[in-house]
Amino acid sequence: GDSVTQMEGPVTLSEEAFLTINCTYTATGYPSLFWYVQYPGEGLQLLLKATKADDKGSNKGFEATYRKETTSFHLEKGSVQVSDSAVYFCALSDRADYGQNFVFGPGTRLSVLP
Amino acid sequence: SQTIHQWPATLVQPVGSPLSLECTVEGTSNPNLYWYRQAAGRGLQLLFYSVGIGQISSEVPQNLSASRPQDRQFILSSKKLLLSDSGFYLCAWSELREVDNEQFFGPGTRLTVL
Numbered sequence: 001g002d003s004v005t006q007m008e009g010p011v012t013l014s015e016e017a018f019l020t021i022n023c024t025y026t027a028t029g030y031p032s033l034f035w036y037v038q039y040p041g042e043g044l045q046l047l048l049k050a051t052k053a054d055d056k057g058s059n060k061g062f063e064a065t066y067r068k069e070t071t072s073f074h075l076e077k078g079s080v081q082v083s084d085s086a087v088y089f090c091a092l093s094d095r096a097d098y099g100q101n102f103v104f105g106p107g108t109r110l111s112v113l114p
Numbered sequence: 115s116q117t118i119h120q121w122p123a124t125l126v127q128p129v130g131s132p133l134s135l136e137c138t139v140e141g142t143s144n145p146n147l148y149w150y151r152q153a154a155g156r157g158l159q160l161l162f163y164s165v166g167i168g169q170i171s172s173e174v175p176q177n178l179s180a181s182r183p184q185d186r187q188f189i190l191s192s193k194k195l196l197l198s199d200s201g202f203y204l205c206a207w208s209e210l211r212e213v214d215n216e217q218f219f220g221p222g223t224r225l226t227v228l
Contacts, residue, residue, distance in 0.1 A: 034216065043204055043219035044158075089158065093216075102148075102208070102217055106157035 002027045004105035006090050012111045013080055021075040021108045023064075023090035031092040033057075033066055033073040038087045038107070047075075047088070080112045116141035120205050120220040127227055133178075133192040135223050137205030140186065145207040147188040148217065149180055152202040164188060200227045 007022040025031065032051045036044040048057030053068035062077045073090060090105040117140045127133060139145055149161040160173045162180035170180050177196060181189045188205060205220040 032216075036219075041222075041224075043222045044206075044217075045219070046216055049216060091217075102160075104158045109155075 002031070002092060002094050002103045004090050004092055004103050006088075006105035006108050008108070009087075010109040010111055012113065014113050015082055016079045017112075019075070019077040019080045019084075019110070021088055021090075021110070023073045023075065023105060025071050025073065025090075025092050025103075027071075027092055027094050029094040031094045033064070034091040034093070035062070035064055035073070035075050036089040036091060036104075038089065040086070044089060080110070082112045082114050085110055085112045116207075116218065118205060118207055118218055118220040120203075120223050122223060123221065124224045125226070127195050127225065129197055129227055130194045133190070133195050133199070133225070135190040135203055135205075135225075137188040137190075137220055138186055139188075139207045142186070142207065142209070144185060145209065147182060148206040148208075149188065149190050150204040150206065152204060152222075154201070158204070161190070195227045197227050200225055 004025045034049045035047040037047045038044045047062055048059040048064055050057040050066035053066055056063055056065045062075060064073050064075045066073055075088060087107045087109045089107045093102045119138050121136055147164045150158045151161055152158050161178060162170055162172055164170050164182045167182050167185055178190060178192050203223045203225060206217040208217045
């Protein structure tokens with residue numbers, strides 16, 4: 001079945017450091033890819049998405065590029081802020097199975113220190 | 115615009131007591147609906163999903179059940195809670211036939227079973 005793998009956390013960075021959170025996937029179809037963010041005590045919010053190969057999703061300074069050849073969707077930000085501290089989830093939605101097949105990775109906790 | 119509500123926001127219940135969590139969506143019709151559980155420091159576990167009124171699919175066998183009495187209402191229930199039922203419960207919705215299948219999450223219910 002489909003699956004999403006993320007780098008193990010927690011990740012601790014200093015403010016203004018460069019961030020990379022790795023995400024790789026396996027899917028039977030041609031999935032759409034997502035990054036969600038969860039701030040403490042809250043639900044998940046969509047951060048960015050990409051629906052086809054080589055698409056780049058971007059939002060709030062975060063970027064991720066859909067790499068079909070390496071089945072990856074790594075999240076990057078050039079300069080993190082303390083307010084970016086949260087848990088980040090990589091996810092896929094497989095078009096071969098509408099609605100039911102939305103798979104999340106385990107999440108990566110990011111802590112940004114001032 | 116669409117919104118999703120969950121209540122209660124927090125709940126403390128004794129072992130063996132019943133449970134009812136409610137989720138409602140506004141501003142859309144015929145959504146896919148989902149219940150997830152997030153244990154402390156863990157990823158998301160899909161519990162149930164529904165593609166229509168009265169149509170419930172269970173992903174994980176357990177002492178929980180779900181019902182969809184109305185198009186935009188999704189209820190998570192238990193007759194007798196276990197300690198292991200503690201966690202953060204998230205409801206989500208997506209468009210029924212939307213290719214990108216982005217999921218939108220509610221604010222969550224934090225359940226503590228004592």
